[in-house]
Amino acid sequence: MTQPVVTLDGVSKSFDGETAVENVSLSIKDGEFITLLGPSGCGKTTILRILGGFEECDSGAVELDGRSVRGVPPESRTVNTVFQSYALFPHMNVFDNVAFGLRIAGKTEAEIHRTVDEALKLVRLESMGRRMPKELSGGQQQRVAIARAIVNKPRVLLLDEPLSALDYRLRKQMQKELKELQRTLGITFVLVTHDQEEAFSMSDRVVVMNDGRIEQVGSPREIYEEPTNLYVARFVGEINVLDGTVTGRQGESYTAEVEGASVLVKARREFADGDRVHVLLRPEDFRVEVMKDLEESPDLAHKFAKALLKGTVDGTCYRGATYDVDITLDDGKRILVTEFFDEDSETLYFHAGDRVAVGWFEGWEVILPHEG
Amino acid sequence: MNIWIKRAYAALVFAFLYLPLVVIAVYSFNASKYSLAWKGFTLQWYVKLLKNDTLMDAAFRSMTIAVVSATVSCILGTLAAFMLHQYRFKGRRAVFASIFVMMMSPDIVIGISLLVLFLGVGLSLGFWTLLMGHVTLCVPFVTATVYSRFKGFDPTVVEAARDLGAVEYQVFRRIVLPMAAPGLIAGWLLSFTLSLDDVIVSFFTTGPTYEVLPLRIYSMVRLGIKPDVNALSVVMITITVAAVLLSRRLLKEKS
Amino acid sequence: MKDSLFKRLVVSGVLGWLVLFGAVPTLMLLAVSFLSRDPDNLIKPVLSLSSYAELFQPALGAMLAESMAMAATATLLCLLIGYPFAYVVARADRRYTRTLLLLVMIPFWTNTLIRTYALVAVLKADGVVNKLLLLLGVVDAPVKLMYTPTAVFIGLVYTLLPFMILPLYAAIEKLDCKLLEASRDLGASRFSTFRKITIPLTMPGIVSGCMLVFLPALGMFYIPDILGGARTMLLGNYIRDQFLAARNIPLGAAASVAMTVIMGLMLALYYKSVRRAGRKVRI
DSSP, X not given: OOOOSEEEEEEEEEETTEEEEEEEEEEEOTTOEXXXXXXXXXXXXXXXXXXXXXXXXXXXXXXXXXXXXXXXXGGGSSEEEXXXXXXXXXXXXXXXXXXXXXXXXXXXXXXXXHHHHHHHHHTTOGGGTTOOXXXXXHHHHHXXXXXXXXXXXXXXXXXXXXXXXXXXXXXXXXXHHHHHHHHHHOOEEEEEESOHHHHHHHOSEEEEEETTEEEEEEOHHHHHHSOSSHHHHHHSSOOEEEEEEEEEEETTEEEEEXXXXXXXEEOSSOOOTXXXXXXXXXXXXXXXXXXXXXXXXXXXXXXXXXXXXXXXXEEEEEOSSEEEEEEEETTSOEXXXXXXXXXXXXXXXXXXXXXXXXXXXXXXXXXXXOOO | OOHHHHHHHHHHHHHHHHHHHHHHHHHHHBSXXXXXXXXXXXXXXXXXXXXXXXXXXXXXXXXXXXXXXXXHHHHHHHHHHHHHHHOOOTTHHHHHHHHHHHHHSOHHHHHHHHHHHHHHHTOOOSHHHHHHHHHHHHHHHHXXXXXXXXXXXXXXXXXXXXXXXXXXXXXXXXXXXXXXXXXXXXXXXXXXXXXHHOOHHHHHHOOGGGOOHHHHHHHHHTTOOOHHHHHHHHHHHHHHHHHHHHHHHHGGGOO | OOOOHHHHHHHHHHHHHXXXXXXHHHHHHHHHHTSEEETTTEEESOOOOHHHHHHTSHHHHXXXXXXXXXXXXXXXXXXXXXXXXXXXXXXXXXXXXXXXXXXXXXXXXXOHHHHHHHHHHHHSTTSHHHHHHXXXXXXXXXXXXXXXXXXXXXXXXXHHHHHXXXXXXXXXXXXXXXXXXXXXXXXXXXXXXXXXXXXXXXXXXXXXXXXXXXXXXXXXXXXXXXXXXXXXXXXXXXXXXXXXXXXXXXXXXXXXXXXXXXXXXHHHHHHHHHHHTTOOOOO
């Protein structure tokens, strides 16, 4: 098992009495693309700054390649940062900006020329060497910032919300480019963002943070499909939270009373009879059929034997590739269902006021202990 | 770097800047005439100051010229700032540059060149030439102050006014002027202070008919320390401090 | 769209004032410097370069050079004292910056004549400095500080220091902290960062501070008058003497023109440094 490139162990940090980071422990593997995801104030930027050497943690240990970096200033760490505002030196042109770190390190001019040209080619800015930062667009400035950081061949590259200033289209393009870049270079990337989509599209692993603490660490798929608590479930995508109580065990599944109906659910954890639980379902996990159709077609009704909850459609919303259906269940709970257009139903199928039966794809549910 | 070293250094520099002023202030309340030895608190020097007619007359003249030149500079400077901010016209850049150069010009160059102008035209030196001198000195500062205030404006406000039918002059009077008012007053106060404290330009642009306070003080202090001048210094410093504080408060909304 | 009457009045009024009190005096000064001296009428309308020639005379040249040297040294000292000070104030806690700035502005706006006068109290034989030196046992008898070139030098630095601090403060305040972090992130030590990033980017402040100190340091004739002996003379004293005592107007004008040329050079330097720092020139 190779040694992780970065380890954080019980790291805490406060500013003026306010806790920014509380008892955070994390191992970052060499060569992975890991993202710290969370809302502003959750502590993700503080962790990044601790890794970069701009803040010292109050307690806990931070190690880089197995050696403690306590007291080591930024200029002595083999870690480089891409700042949110790019922080390009306005009085130097692109070439000199990118060459800065190499010049400080005392490399020969010939080597600098070669390395800088390589880096500029990698971020597709080969001909821009002579330009000044203020002559460049936002996207170009960002690429210069990246080139300037990677040219020093750091062990870890820290990226502080690098794409937040770009427009939608450019952001999507840069996400692909960053991912490709990381693969090409093989350097460990630690990215900080509040954008869940961004985190998912680029990362090998995602660290979901809240209020200075880590809520969950896992691959994007794990985070989305198996959230460990309500916070993570809610932060990443839309979620429906049904309430229920465990009534018994049936082999590998549990029986439970959920929103007034008796259901069979699969759970990863152990539950006892009487435990109150949340049943989490993504909008696309549901199956909905109009009652009338079920009554008219016994076949359908049989297939839909699991349609356990009943409700009324409030309205629908066309989203292009999908459409959303707002439904109020008979016991008052409101849910959001996302349906996909397919060859069978080309037109909007549900209408406000329809009585519907709601079920879900077996095993897609996530059961969590009830919170509060 | 250690925060205490920084603080100590800053304190040292402040001490350097303020020590002489504090000493003079102490002197002005000291019953002893010339030495530092404390002989008791007294206001006698201030009373003597008020009784000194020459000084009081000069002070009055200084105040008068300060008020008048500040007002004229304020008007002219505001118009200039308005013009630069609002209008596009030929030579706009040149005007910007000229005002910047005038602000940076050392007092002696301003004083001398105006003296040459007055001599060449044949004007006798007195109140009017002094006024012209001070206005020339102050206008660039007012312009800069008011202009940066203008720059903070929302330009669509003026457009809204014109959309509602206001013509140039009304836009200026009813919209621009009131919004810029704090900047204007701050500019006035700065001009007032500049005029009150000016020595070199006054030296070259006024005549024996209109001697102002700094020049009177100048001829007095060449001969050494004088107790009533101490009192006068304290008074003048207090006026300056008040004016600066007031103008800072007015400019508070803008950075 | 035809220009309104108001606009035309404003523009012509302001431009008129600028020309009359800005351009005309300067041109007249320039013109006069090329004329000859007339004992009766002050100026003879005869073109000559004698004034400029006299400026470069050895005796005069030496005085001028001395004045420039003193002004330059005072400027340098103000820079060395003022830069760290401005840096500390600019990077200080938000809560204190306002007050600190105000404390710097007060000497800035106070009458420089009064401040010079206040120095006399401090520097004279029984003044604060001497009392302190005697108390500490550094000297046995009071040191003669008044009426020496040293006193003039101290006077220059003392009165002009705030003029250096304020532009420096403005420039340092504008400096983006993130640039300094980026520099250290890329491996530069604190000192390298200061040399390669902070200094170039605050250069406009440094140049304008030097301008606001150097030029007045040449011209403030009342400082040598009050604090200095008979020997110490600044360029400003010389100009004043030519105009008022010697009545040699063309010579005085030539000296003033020389001063204006120096100012022009410094302005060009300022403009260049602003362009280099990547910013636009603003008032």
